[in-house]
Amino acid sequence: MTIFTAIDVVLFAILVACALGIARLRSLYAAAMLSGLFSLTCASIFVLQDAVDVAFTEAAVGAGMTTVLFIGALALTRSRERVTLPTRSYLALAVALAAGGALLYATADLPAFSAPDTPVQQHPVTERYLLTAQQEIAVPNAVTAVLASYRGYDTLGEVAVIFTAGVAVLMLLGKVRGTTERTPSAASGGLQRHHRVLRVVSKVLMPFILLFAFYVQFHGDYGPGGGFQAGVIFAAGIVLYALVFGLNTARQTLGLVALRLLLPLGLLIYAGVGVATLLLGGNFLDYNVLATDPVHGQHLGILLVEAGVGITVAAAMILLFYSFAGRGVSR
Amino acid sequence: MSALTVASWALIACGAFFALTGAVGLMRLPDFYTRTHAAGITDSAGAGLMLLGLLLQAESFAVAIRLVLILLFLVFTSPTAAHALAQAALQDGLKPLLGRRR
Numbered sequence: 116m117t118i119f120t121a122i123d124v125v126l127f128a129i130l131v132a133c134a135l136g137i138a139r140l141r142s143l144y145a146a147a148m149l150s151g152l153f154s155l156t157c158a159s160i161f162v163l164q165d166a167v168d169v170a171f172t173e174a175a176v177g178a179g180m181t182t183v184l185f186i187g188a189l190a191l192t193r194s195r196e197r198v199t200l201p202t203r204s205y206l207a208l209a210v211a212l213a214a215g216g217a218l219l220y221a222t223a224d225l226p227a228f229s230a231p232d233t234p235v236q237q238h239p240v241t242e243r244y245l246l247t248a249q250q251e252i253a254v255p256n257a258v259t260a261v262l263a264s265y266r267g268y269d270t271l272g273e274v275a276v277i278f279t280a281g282v283a284v285l286m287l288l289g290k291v292r293g294t295t296e297r298t299p300s301a302a303s304g305g306l307q308r309h310h311r312v313l314r315v316v317s318k319v320l321m322p323f324i325l326l327f328a329f330y331v332q333f334h335g336d337y338g339p340g341g342g343f344q345a346g347v348i349f350a351a352g353i354v355l356y357a358l359v360f361g362l363n364t365a366r367q368t369l370g371l372v373a374l375r376l377l378l379p380l381g382l383l384i385y386a387g388v389g390v391a392t393l394l395l396g397g398n399f400l401d402y403n404v405l406a407t408d409p410v411h412g413q414h415l416g417i418l419l420v421e422a423g424v425g426i427t428v429a430a431a432m433i434l435l436f437y438s439f440a441g442r443g444v445s446r
Numbered sequence: 447m448s449a450l451t452v453a454s455w456a457l458i459a460c461g462a463f464f465a466l467t468g469a470v471g472l473m474r475l476p477d478f479y480t481r482t483h484a485a486g487i488t489d490s491a492g493a494g495l496m497l498l499g500l501l502l503q504a505e506s507f508a509v510a511i512r513l514v515l516i517l518l519f520l521v522f523t524s525p526t527a528a529h530a531l532a533q534a535a536l537q538d539g540l541k542p543l544l545g546r547r548r
Contacts, residue, residue: 310533316526320519 151182167339187439267400281431288438324352342424350432381427457499465492477543489524
């Protein structure tokens, strides 16, 4: 226990150091890299808390994709923060101190970590999710059972949010240039010419990255993973390909038309499962009616729904990257 | 304590030493390229030796094969990352520090 406490203290110290670094740095590229490190440290803390699924998402989205998107966005603007002269505002200091003090005061009322008498532990739904789920849904990873089945509405909402975000970015940045040789593009600028080593290594790694994405997708019922993580990992593979081999080559592999179709397809699969359950006489997203055996129906429903999540997330992430990287350098 | 455990902890200690060496090098070495080299040590020798040490303690084949896969992944990616960093810096016109300091 003491060793874990020590690791916790070290990790939180790294977090604080990262946050201070990000606040003080003027070079925004360095700040973007530090924010990636911040996410990776968060992921480590989540692993220590036994929240492996969350850690997985944080590592893939926070440390991986977000950093790439930050860098892609920075390539479009300038990479140094404008210097603002420090001003002394005692009012701001007072507000910050008061807010911080109130938060500190409130933490005193929080129950101790893993205390047995908290609502989280005592509410009957906990038992339902952790014990009854093993008969009702019979998926070894309880997180997947909760995410895809019990809280299926919430997850549908999340997928809709990702879809909307993808559409919004397409509307704002969507004029991705055709295959005119305006590129080398923003994010792949210098990488085009000399990078034989990078090309060889990424070519070797590429099949394994995509295979791993599928493993995460379909193994999500049994271990940490699922559609969100798998989609991001798949997208990361394509992004790596685009970074090393150029945006145009990547777009020949997985084009904009396909992505624009895939983006809504995932959401449609998810919602379509809900409609199918309605037509079969159940409630919306009640997978029990999908097969004669309710448990089998649950498995089928979770599989389809997770596939929908994975497709939309992957398409949204790749579209985001294409949109940023396809804008060319504007200095 | 079996010989295997001793060997395992010796490897982990070596890995920790190299990780520390890399950290010291990152702080102390004079220019970007040498510091990249120091960071590379942390990844290759540091993490590599630690993983080998953990491999000797692996409880099952499933754990062992995952450790081997992580090791393989590191062997591929960490030198590539160091190379990409150095290459990008060189292309950007950063001159390596040659000869005696100042």
